Structures are given as structure tokens and as C-alpha cells.
Amino acid sequence: MAVLERQYENLSAQQSHWADLCHVSEQMQALTALIAKTDNDEASESKSMRDRYNWLEREHAASQTRFKDQEAELANSKRAAIVARGSLSQAQQRASELESRAKNYESELGLAQTRLDQAQSQLDDMTLQLEERDADYRFTKVSNQDGFSYLRTNNH
Numbered sequence: 001m002a003v004l005e006r007q008y009e010n011l012s013a014q015q016s017h018w019a020d021l022c023h024v025s026e027q028m029q030a031l032t033a034l035i036a037k038t039d040n041d042e043a044s045e046s047k048s049m050r051d052r053y054n055w056l057e058r059e060h061a062a063s064q065t066r067f068k069d070q071e072a073e074l075a076n077s078k079r080a081a082i083v084a085r086g087s088l089s090q091a092q093q094r095a096s097e098l099e100s101r102a103k104n105y106e107s108e109l110g111l112a113q114t115r116l117d118q119a120q121s122q123l124d125d126m127t128l129q130l131e132e133r134d135a136d137y138r139f140t141k142v143s144n145q146d147g148f149s150y151l152r153t154n155n156h
Helices: 004-155
Strands: none
Touching: none
16 A cells, blocks of 8 residues: 555656646747747838838938939029029120110210201201392392383383
């Protein structure tokens, strides 16, 4: 009986070990599942981060391209503005020269108009004098002819 009791105690101890082993095994399976889930989550998160990184890389490259294009446009705009300013400056200078010439021409035109008015006045005066002389001449001629006619009719 002592042997049976020892066997019973051994079996009891072994059963207790088996229960502990089963419990440890279940905990290990739970831990393995948790690690696998964590690995899957990390892999999924890693894939998500990689995808996000790739998207950001593409966006960065597109942004750099747009930036370079806008820099080129800005440079072209600056060059066009410089050319436009130069053209504007030349046009303003030309306009100033033309205004100056126009003022000179207006001044000359004013002098010419004054001379023309003076010449017209002199012409009017001369025409009037000529008409007066012509009238005096006709009057004298008519008077002389009347005087001769009278003399002729009386002399005969």
C-alpha cells in the first residue's frame, strides 16, 4: 500500500505537472497568437507606412517639378517685365520727343498764322487801295470823257 500511495502521489504530482504544462501550453499558444497578431499588425502598419512614404515621395517629386516650373515662369515674367519696362521707357521718351516737336510745330504754326493774317490784312489793304485807284481812274476817265464830249459838242 505504501507503494500504491507513492504511485498515487507520483500520479497526482504528474497530473499536477500535466495541468501546469497544459496551462503553460495554453499561455504559450495565447502568447504566440498575440505575437503573430502583433507581427501582422506591425507588418500591416509597416506596409501602410511604406505606402504613405511612397505617396509622399511622389508628391514631393511633383511639388519639386511644379516649383521648378513656377520658378521658370517667374524668371520669364521678370524678363518680360524688364523688356516691357524698357519698351515703356522708350515709348515715353518717344512720346516726349513727339510732344516737344508738336509744341514746336504749334509754335511755328502760330507764327505762320500770324504772318498769314498780316499778309491777308496787307492784301486786303492793297486790294482796297487798288479798288480806290481803279475807281478814281474810272471817275477821272469818265469825267474827262464827259468834259471832252461837252467841249466837242460846244465847239462845233
